[in-house]
Amino acid sequence: MRVVQIAARCAGVVRCLGGWQMLLTHERGRPERRTSPCSRPLRARDRWLFGSHFGALAAADGQTVGPYTNHILVTTWHICAYVVFCTYIEDSMRRIETKQLVIRDFDAMDWDAINTILSNPFVTEHMHYAAWNEAQRREWFDWCLTNNHELQPDVYNWAIVEKTSMHTIGWFGIGAASHPTIEGERSFGYFLAQDRWGRGYMTEALNAILEYEFTTLGATYISATCRTVNPASASVMEKAGMHHIKIGRDDDGNGNDVECHFYSIYNPYAKR
């Protein structure tokens, strides 16, 4: 998605610069130039865009626009098309904004930040990522990107971006629960760079993503677990309004049976 966006921007900028450069270098108003190959008949869309001003210009020119006017028309149409296209691309990227964060689709450019965060053993202490090497992290990261490019992905992999620095500071993944207790159950996981802990960021992110899941995606029930030795994570889920179901045993993702808190929340907007 990012590649398309950058390509579109570059193409748009080059096209606009090219168009305006041609304008600046053309001999303006020279009658003989009116017969150049750049001249063309006025089109209905030109009249619609420019109204009477160019309509009058063209009328004086026997319904043919000269190179100067032609370049204005063509360049302006390209700018319009470019703006519409960029707006479409921007709109197709999922994005949530909170007071302190931008939460958006994972992007290829997030790799360095995510790899650095996951290389910190304090971050991964209570997560299955602790046992992974860089190649495994990369494989997972690439899978996240591929999955995000689906129009309706199974799993949403969100990058958490700090507004003040615009740095990618964490990840939030949410998708179909691997062991659902009810139909349509979704489950999540998250991590944040250690130097950003304790600022309320993950609670803010969780609140926003729960809202998105319930209102935009229509999720019915969302659950998550965290190890009992990870009180910060339990606190995040409590503060976001999730209900403590039980303490039980769960797989830590690497085949180890560990003691966990189980939390869940029903869609508060759904009629039940």
Ligand SMILES: CC(C)(COP(=O)(O)OP(=O)(O)OC[C@H]1O[C@@H](n2cnc3c(N)ncnc32)[C@H](O)[C@@H]1OP(=O)(O)O)[C@@H](O)C(=O)NCCC(=O)NCCS
């Ligand atoms: C868990 C994690 C995401 C929390 O992110 P965060 O942005 O620091 O969370 P918040 O600031 O929104 O809230 C953390 C809460 O936990 C509390 N907390 C932190 N350490 C705690 C501890 N040892 N005991 C009890 N509470 C603790 C904080 O005081 C805070 O609550 P408060 O706002 O009432 O003071 C972050 O610590 C992290 O990335 N940890 C490593 C990865 C991880 O464990 N992921 C979860 C796997 S289930």
